[in-house]
Amino acid sequence: MFVLKNKTPFKYLRINRNSVFALCFVFLLLFANFRYNQPTQFRFSHSNVSGVCTLPDIDPFDEEIMKFNWHPDPVVCDDSPPFMYIDRKGFIHINTTTVKKLAVGDIHCSYQHVERHEDDDVIFKPEMYVTKPEYVDSDFIVARCRDRYKKVLYENLLINVNSRxxxxxxNIRKESPDRMSVLILGIDSLSRNSAIRKLPKTMKYVEDVLGGITFKGFTKVGENTFPNLVPLLTGRKADPxxxxHVFDEAYYDSMPLIHHNFSRAGYATLYAEDWPAFSTFNYAANGFKIQPSDHYIRPLYLAMKKLQPLTTSLDQVLLYLEDKNIKLKSSSLCFQGRLKHLMFLEYYKRFVDSYKNEAKFAFTWLNEISHDYSNFLEIADHDFVQFLTWLKMSGHLDNSVLVLISDHGSRSEAIRNTVAGRIEVRMPLLSVVLPGRFKQRHPDLIDTLLQNTKVITTPFDVHAFIADVLHNNFDQKPLSKKDGKLAREISLFRKIPKERTCTDAGIHELYCACxxxxxxxVSTAIVTEIARASITKINLLLARVKDKCAELTLSTIKDAQLIESNFKRVVEYEKFTLRNFIFQPEQDRRKYLILFKAAPSNALFEVTASVASDNAIDLGDIxxxxxxxxxxxxxVDRLLRNYCLCV
Structure with a gap:
């Protein structure tokens, strides 16, 4: 017995040692995976930011990008009918249709004002019972209906704009052709190319119906949202x-936001940004002590979290699962039966409607639906078109400048590490819609805007453009230089020189996309091969009409340019991971721009061709x-007219 008692502890100790060793090994593997096996993220800088810029022409449907493109199913939220609603004039009603349909008798409905408490909390005020329609003097309320046993039958957040x-x-001024409103719709992490892929209906409506102008050279000036929105809203760099004075304070109240300029000029103002934990001025910061605009959406999203603390905390986890096509009962993009981006757009619409014919400035920014998972954005495509259609049909664009804008492209490592993705992350969306009467009065300014779509532009320039709208400043004076240099900030209404460089525009080498x-x-073998391949392609296009059109041959090559991205990998900016060590980033393909003459037509053709490492040629449009x-x-064929020499 004595021996057994002595052996048992040693046996127990030996088992524990093995368990501890195994446990330590597992933890070591987990640590190594977390520390060294993170997703690959290569960093590149531009090696010639002072060189004359050739804007990159990247296919929105590049095959490497399309590997990560998929189409989510339409999101259907819980469609339980509302018991209460607020009409467009701000009066709350009990929905008698719903009550009768559900055969609910003896119900009592009430609401609580949602009151902002500094910038990171809200207070629900005492309940007020609804007996008849009454004006709601708050932008957001919590609405509830209970049965005779006090059981909650309905609870939701309702949206209003308390403009009184x-x-x-x-003294809110009237809008007019000489005092235009400014309506900004911002969408996070959206490149111009991504907008073509994920918001095709929206972009078609903006450009074809509204006559919007989209800027192909719009370039970010910082890595993430904050350093791109600060220049947009202040005209200054996000730098101490x-x-x-701003960076020395606990809050951003002294940030010279352009909202305040509009407010002082007699405009009603709106600042709306969703996703409160990651809002531009709240992420790792305190936000604003005093509300930064007349109307402010942040309390709505804080109230969501207060009503549903668990589900809102899990939203990002659930959205990750949805991105992996794991079906859930209800999407994390919903709140209480409504898509959150529709609630956002409803607030926008109510603001615009409440100040109809009044001068107004609205800065809105959608984060959640596009920030981490770009494919979900297409869910909102139809909704954006409906919103824009409503603006147009209601006359809200008659005296308003509409700006669709983003801060940068997708920062997802999978997309960003492709050749096309390296460009897209640097080149966000910017589209501008101007009133029809403005276009008629200022055709020269429209010509200038169109010219400026083909040069480098930045958030600094958009700030100057918005300031010009505020001050009704449309005088096209020649650009002045200081110490021989162009100003960093040039309004989109001013002709921006084609020679502008990234250095001129205040774009750091890490973000320059030129x-x-x-x-x-011209006698180089690859150049000759590209020109001959182009002639062959033209003749193949003409093959079906060879009885009408002459066969072409290559006459002379007039010019050849090698187009380079100038991106150089910067290892010191990267964190070491096993994947970075093993895998290498995609290499840029060589691009050539060739100008050549064909015989016997003497037609001049220009073609851009990509050349792979094995000299395989991919011809672009001729x-x-x-x-x-x-x-x-x-x-008759419009395409073939360009190539045909009638016989």
Whole structure:
């Protein structure tokens, strides 16, 4: 017995040692995976930020990008009918149709004002029972209905815009062709190319119906949202050197937001940004002590969290599962039966409607639906079109400038580490819609805007553009230089020189997306091969009409340019991971721009071609650069007219 008693502890100790060793090994593997096996994220900088810029022309449907593109199913939220609603005039009602349909008798409905408490909390005020329609003097309320046993049958957040205090206490001016409103709709992490992929209906409506102008050279000036929105809203760099008084304080109240300029000029103002934990001025910061605008959406999202603390805390986890196509009972993009982005757009609509014909400035920014998982954005495509259609049909764009904008492209490592993704992350969306009467009065300014779509532009320039709208400043004076340099901030209404460089525009080498071109000897083998391949492609296009059009041959090559991205990998900016060590980033393909003449038509053609490492050629569109005049009079097809020499 004595021996057994002595052996048992040693046996127990030996088992424990093995368990401890195994446990330590598992923890070591987990640590190694967490520390060294993170998703690959390569960093690149531009090696020639002072060179003349050639804007990159990247296919929105590049095959490497399309590997990560998929179409989510439409999101259907819980469609339980509402017991209460607030009409457009701000009066609350009990929905008698719903009550009768559900055969609910003896119910009692009430609401609580949602009151902002500094910038990170809300208070629900005492309940007020509804006996008849009454005006709601709050932007957001918690609405509830109970049965005779006090059981809650309905609970939801309702949206209003309480404009009365603003209109009574301030001299809000009337909007007019000389005092235009500004309506900004911002969408996080959306490149111009991604907008073409994920918001095709929206972009078609903006450009084809509203006559919007989309800027192909719009470039970010910082890594994430904050350093791109600060220049947009203040005209200054998000840097303690340029905003020392702001960065020395606990709150951002002294940030010189352009909202305040509009407010002082007699405009009603709105600042709406969803996803409160990651809002621009609240992420790792305190936000605003005093509400930054007349109307402010943040209390709505804080109230969501207060009503449903568990589900709102799990939203990002659930959205991750949805991104992996794991079906859930209800999408995390919903709140109480409604898509959250629709609630956002409803608040926007109510603001615009409440101040109809009044001068107003609205800055809105959607984060959650696009920030981490870009594919979900297409869920909102139809809703954006409906919102824009409503703006147009209701006359809200008659005296308003509409700006659709983003801060950067997708920062997801999977997309960002492709060649196309490296460009897209640097080049966000910017589209501008101007009133029809403004276009008629200022055709020269429209020409300038169109020219500026083909040069580098930045959030600094958009700030100057918005300021010009505020001050009704449309005088096209020549650009002045200081110490021989162009100003960092140039309004989109001013002609921006084609020679503008990333350095001129205040774009750091990490964010410059410009390509540069170098002249190549026209007799180089690859150049000749590209020109001949282009002639072959043209003749294949003409093959079905060879009875009408002559076969073309290569006459001369007039010019050849090698187009390079100038991206160089910067290892010191990267965290070491096993994947970074094992895998290598995709290499840029060589691009050539070739100008050549064909015989016997003497047609001049321009083609851009990508060349892989094995010299495989991928031809882009072949564009005719001189007029065909009567050469193609026998041809009806618009495309073939460019190539056909009638026989």
């Amino acid at each position: 205090p603003v209109l009574e206490s301030r 050197k340029e905003l020392p 390509f540069t071109s170098t002249r190549v000897n 564009l005719r650069t001189n007029k065909y005049r009567d050469q193609s009079k026998c041809m």
